[in-house]
Amino acid sequence: MSATDVSQIRNIGIISHIDAGKTTVTERILFYSGETHKMGEVHDGQAVMDWMPQEQERGITITASATSCRWGDYRLNLIDTPGHIDFTIEVERSVRVLDGAVAIFSAVEGVQPQSELVWRQADRYRVPRVCLINKMDRLGADHAHVLDHMAERLGARAVLLQLPMGTETGFSGVIDLIGEEALSFSDQDLGRTVLRGPVPPEYAEAVLGARMRLTEAAADFDDEVMADFLEGRNVGAQALQRALRKGTLGCQIFPVLLGSALRNKGVQPVLDAVCLYLPSPLDLPAMVGRHPGTGQGESFSCDPAQPLRALAFKVMAEEGRRLTYLRVYSGRVKAGATLLNASRDSNERIRHLFRMHAHKREEVAEAVAGDIVAVTGCQFTLTGDTLCDPGHPLLLEGVSVPEPVVSLAVEAKGVQDRAHLLETLEYFQWEDPTFRAHEDQETGQTILTGMGELHLEIIIDRLRREYGVQVKTGRPRVVYREALRREVTRREVFQTLGDKRPEPAELSLRLVPLPRGGGIRTLLPDPAPPVTAELLAAARESLLDACRGGCLTGYSLTDLEVRVLEVPVEPGAPAPSEQALRGAAQRGVVLAAREGAPFLLEPIMRLELETPSEYLGKVLGGLQQKRGRVEGLDRRGELELVKATVPLAEMFGYMTELRSATKGRGSYTMAFQGFEEAPAEVQERYGLR
Template identity: 40%
Template sequence: MLLEKMRNIGIMAHIDAGKTTTTERILYYTKKIHKIGEIDDGQATMDWMAQEQERGITICSAATTTYWKDYQINIIDTPGHVDFTAEVERSLRVLDGAVAVICAVDGVQPQTETVWKQADEFKVPRLCFMNKMDRIGADFFGSMKDVQEKFGVECLALQIPIGEGQAFEGVIDLLRMKELRWNADDEGETIVESDIDESRMADAVTWREKLIDQVASSDDELAELYLDGQEISVGQLKAAIRKGSINRTFVPFVMGSARHNQGVQPLIDAVIDYLPCPTDIPAASGIHIKKDKEETVEVPCDVSKPALGLVFKIQYDREMGSLCYVRMYSGKISAGTQVLNINKKKRERVNRILRMHADKSEPLNEVCAGDIAVFVGLKLAQTGDSVGSEGFPVLLEKPVFPQPVISVSLEPESMSERDKMNDTLQILSKEDPTFTYHEDSETGQLIISGMGELHLDVLVTRMKDDFGVQCRVGAPQVTYREAVTSSADCTESFSKVLGGKENTAGITVHVEPREQGAGNSYSCTVRDNNIPEEIYEAVENGFRSSLDSGINYGYPCTDTAVTVTGITYSEETATTFAFEACAAQAFDKVCNMASPQLLEPVMNVDITCPKEFVGEAMSQMTQRGGMIMGQDSKASGDIIHAQAPMAKMFGFSTNLRSATQGRAGFSMEFSHFQVKAGGFNS
């Protein structure tokens, strides 16, 4: 397959905007499936997990490949719920383009903002599909204006609607100046094309002029033709729109109703016409680690160059083990060959390569640059690992995932279940980087942590249903953090006689706070050739373990910088054990000198409710120590933006529903950590 004929796209949106429904229609019209599955019936192809079918939501991003007009389209359908933000993040990292599905009634919703910002971060070109045009209150132009105002992007309407809401009949294609309607008798397969009705001609001409004006202002060649009053062909217009979309000068808009099979084929055409192929986007950059010093290098998308790919997702399969989803950036990898896991510096064999279709697969002989496939047989690979060849050891940028903010305790039903539970937790944490677990050193309880109540509920249900682990779940607890608030220095020495042998070590260390959200850092400013490398490794291990186990309360540290400024080494008595222990002692001592504080997670909360209940909803929020940050008005109701401590948000759903007669809902995502008022016992 030529790279020019390949598209790697993601479907992204707010929960319930219609991502999975749109994907189902794309698969149906491209003949990938022969029957449309509905989410409401639990039959959607891409929602293949039992829980996705029961809950009617997308939990994990599913990958599939389909073909349209000789083009290969790799599609990743991502979740819309904020608890599964990591799934969206890692998908956008490896995609070349994205389709943002926007509800024509509600316009930009809170999670749309989150995924849009993520797409901006990875510089992903996108186009918009205005869905639910046949719903009461649908407003194409209003919702498009909402996108323009919220994201500061230039919106380019490629179509205008024929009627809106229940009067929605079809669209006017502004490039070809034709009316398009979809035949309901054959599930929208037949598109009825006709000339534009006179009553709509004036509007169509106005919007086409606007389209040409917008495109010409970003394309010199087109601007010249436009100013000379020359005719601009559809081909020239498409080429200029493609260029502008890839450069993110503007965002093209198409529309329809995926549920009622309207507008999907022009959306697939728009994906091919306006979203980039793997060679249209800038070359990926990575860090070459074999040179004397680490150096940033570009990785052009070229099949003839050395092999390099990124593991962006891991999924456990009962029969095949770990399925590693890999985006190839350079070269090619064949089934049955060995690859180097560059992060782990270990060789592994790729037993099989698969092309995935949700939970089904077909074997491939090889996978080339620009493509996405699944590797079977990599036992050491984790999300974010780079795989390739020893001749080109380049680390592609590792995805950064948000910190877990909520925890529950987990107990096996019997002691015989404990090993099974630990094995299952290991598999789940490898699959999902935002899910962690550890044993509480004081209580001996096993604590699991995640992004929200739904996230942990889904994982515990998977443990019970998919892995057959019988366990009891404790009440949710907040995952706090610890951090220093000032800088301090100290020197610590360690001396102990073990087995008749003296073990000594000495370390001088400096700690200081980092800016909010920067995370922890460790560095060593002393380097002595007489000190073996394993001593430096022991010191680093000691400090990194201490950062994970906290200062006073056992919660992990955050935003703390540790710098080793001195090492006292004796060739006769120095041991790695002594230096690791000394590092732990020095950490406790220096951090307690640097005014440590307990931090609590603060959440961004978006409440959607009818106008008449805004007062009650705000009152519920302020009673929990929340701060109202702003408010938006939409046709379907108001959205209240607030921030509140996670600890105060348990049970909020029940109270909010009671106060608003069950008509309000809310979504919540992590914002930042702040100093907990009143300390630990408040």
């Protein structure tokens, strides 16, 4: 593939809050591009991208699905991501490898909690975005309100490229402000034909003002446009597009379009905007990787002639075999190639390459820089691993994985189920870094840990349907964290029995509490003979293992800096053995933490709740009983919007309670916010007071 061809690739994702219309938009994109010949609808369970039975039954997206289509001269590699908070890892790993994104907002609800979360994820990886305000045909649709929301909640500078023709149920099309023409979409062929015409006279004044605001935004990124704007000259379409593209690629502005995907209106202009304003792989800044041995950085560009560097961003288990999704950043890969997994220092042999269309595969002979493909044959590769040319090893930045917050105890029903349970759960752990499974040594139960009730419910359902494993489940439980109140210094000596004589190891360490959200930080001294860098790396691994195991309750330690002050060795004595040093590190952390006044932190959720006004008092009273803190009230028509923070421990089964209190008219969405100190009764239950 030539550089010209790579310049016409767009690797994009569809991101938004649940039920904003991501999958519906994707279905229209596939239909209008000619990739499919029939539109699938989410509410009928017929959407191409929602191929899992659980997705079809619930009408939601659970796993990020990749597909590919052509729009004119451009090839779009498209990933449809979930909107539910429980499946946020699917968004995280997709955003990590995407060059651009289409963010969808509901014209009625505006910026919702999960919209805000996925927007921040895209901010973290500096992913340029174009936006679609969807559902313009709904009662209460107000695109101006959504633009205000974007500025207020996201800090985003939104640039409106269109005005609506008609409002709410009368929405009939859009006016393109750059081309100054009216666009409507034929009902005869499901919106496939775009009818272009002059701007209706009644919209002329509004178009003039809106185009002036658009030109003012574009002028910040192009001197010629600025000169024309200041002198009052009309700026041409190409000059505006050039300036808007520059601002969009820098994540300084976000073009906004309007439409109603369900009514087949406004999707083709979104595709045009993707090709015009979002980056090709060649537009991205140079990537930086680290050499596995030295940690030294090296930059490289998207060039098929360079050595291969690819990131594994998703792994799927199909009947025990792995299908690994790769984003190729440089070089090229062919079937039969042997690659180095630089993250795990192991070799992988690629058997087949596929371009994916949801769960269907199209085999290809080769993938080059800029491509997103799936491969078979990888035995050890997991999410976030780097695959590269064995002669030029380089490590890329991995994927940030959020910590799971809900656990569930399960037991196999029969002997055959027991034999297959742990093996099957391992497949799920390949696929999903936010899912954990371990056996409780005291009860013999298997403990599943995930991002929420729905996440674990889907796992249980898949165990039964896909693998025929039947289990009994307990009640979901909150996953707490341990933290320390005070700083502790400790000297630890540990002795192992060697082949001929005891092998002692000694280290001195200090545990320092960090502010909330600080995670775990380890600091090691510089290696000094006979203590090598490899020995210190082994000690670091044990320090982290000890933190994951906690000191008293079995919950992981967090918000803690573990600093190894020294690894003393007598003059002339040999270096301590790795096994002894690991033992000293692990035991040292646990015993030191017990001296640091440990206490429990509980997960706190950010809640957005809608309720009719007449039930507001009852709803607020219920939140108060759940230790909720109301942070804001907003009125939206006949509904009250409540913003609050509530401990996760109080939220199990809340949907049933809310429906009862509001006669079925209330709804809420929830996102993880952070950890706070658990109440005294919880601390006492775990023996920490």
